[in-house]
Amino acid sequence: MADETYRVARTGIHPLHAFLLAASVPLFLGALLSDWAYSSSYEIQWTNFASWLLVGALVFAGFALLWSLIELLRGDRSWRGRPLVTFLVLLAAWILGFVDALVHAKDAWAKMPEALLLSIIVTALAFAAAWLGFATLRAGEVK
């Protein structure tokens, strides 16, 4: 039969998706460093910075998450394996990042030490998600 369907299997990550995924990492990291600066100096401006950096990180991570989800749902990628893990790690980073943002809305020292701890966890998760996301670039080369 001539009914052959072709599916283009893209192994690489789309450049815009890559940008969204990568952008959240320095923003979460900035929030973490700002939290650390506030906790060691009591200088309130650092925690204001942290609050906004978190919002920025959540925006980028949110779109990256949406992108991953759509790709998974469209079946562009296998449901199993690295894309799913990347998605789940990024999802965890986003949820905890959102909780972190709510914690940052507590006044003055009320947010400590939870804010700092959450920022450490969230930064690590975002870093892991980015690592996994970009690692797919190389996954296809071997075979």
Next chain:
Amino acid sequence: MRLAAPLAVLTASAMLSACGSQSDPVQYGPNPTLPTPNRGLLPTMKIASPTGWGDQRPIVPQGYTITAIATDLNIPRQTLVLPNGDILVAEGRGGNAPKLTPKDVIASYIKAKGTTQVKSGNRLTLLRDANGDGTYEGRTIFAENLNAPYGLALVGGNLYVANQDALVRFTYRPGQTRASGPPVVVTPLPSAINHHWTKALAASPDGRFLYVGVGSNSNITERGMNVETDRAMVWQVDAQTGAHRQFATGLRNPTALAVQPGTGQLWAVVNERDEIGPNLAPDYLTSVREGGFYGWPYSYWGQHVDERVRPQDPRKVASAITPDYSLGSHVATLGLAFSTPAMGPRFADGAFVGEHGSWNRTPPSGYRVVFVPFRNGRPAGPPIDVVTNFMGKDGKTRGRPVGVTVDPRGALIVADDLSNTIWRVTPARAAAPAR
């Protein structure tokens, strides 16, 4: 890290959390029950849902009547009864605090839903009842182009007005309906940011000094300690020279000041801090001791340490004075006036307090005018409801009381900054025709 439970709330509604609606502890009087501080992941917000009065009216005790003597004002806050019976109304909205955090942006949007949308009047309106029938048929603009006027005081021929950025003085002649010229600045007042912008005002019995209440520039130092210089305190200003000194400190937001008749003692109502639970910290009525420190920001209700403040100051905490009389948490006391026997035997000795109403607890508190009975010059006994039904049983809010003033001829004047109305409460016998 109370993370698990509040996550469920997230999906429920935007910023409303349902925590903390257990039975409320008794928080009236000198020894309020103080729970341990707590705050979930989301701050509790329960904003007034404004609506018109329709055929509803504020409710007053049996034997009293209430009438609206002026409507459609531009945010009336405090009033002053002049010697000839005319009433001055300060109208306006102040504050210019920048939004520093995502929270500021969201919270200011939500809170604005519970207040009037009318433009700030920035003026004084004079109301006159020429024939004494209880109808204030005369209405003139006494002064305009002021900057969020709030506190008012008359000393002899000098009318003092506390704008949000300066204490100013008009000359006043009895019977005047319009100021004869622009005011003279007595002294600038702390106005940078102006998170709590209202400047309460009272004059000493001899008229030599003016007391100005200056609120803090934050809830609990979340804008930094640098911006709290000269905030959260009562200034004593020399009426002649404009020189000032700090009379009492640590008063988070002293929104109304009044001098007690007879003793000459200065009293204040103070709005306390938010976000440590629905029953913390109590707003209070207190005599203001010269040189006294009342806790903010380091501690509340005397020496209960607030852990949110860094660096802490145990020495200041140790010196903190416990206030005289708790009025309950988050009721938002904004008005204070000592009574007179002309108000009837039940309200002869004590103070009226206007409670603007809460925005951050469930169920809401305040939204009423209460009377705190006094004996031997001190508060004695629980507060008595005087004007209620600002928040109806349907949960809708029709008015929010601010300033209260006692007319020595036997009337209580209540400014309402939601329905932009001035209410007048009188013993029925004194104003029988005005039914």
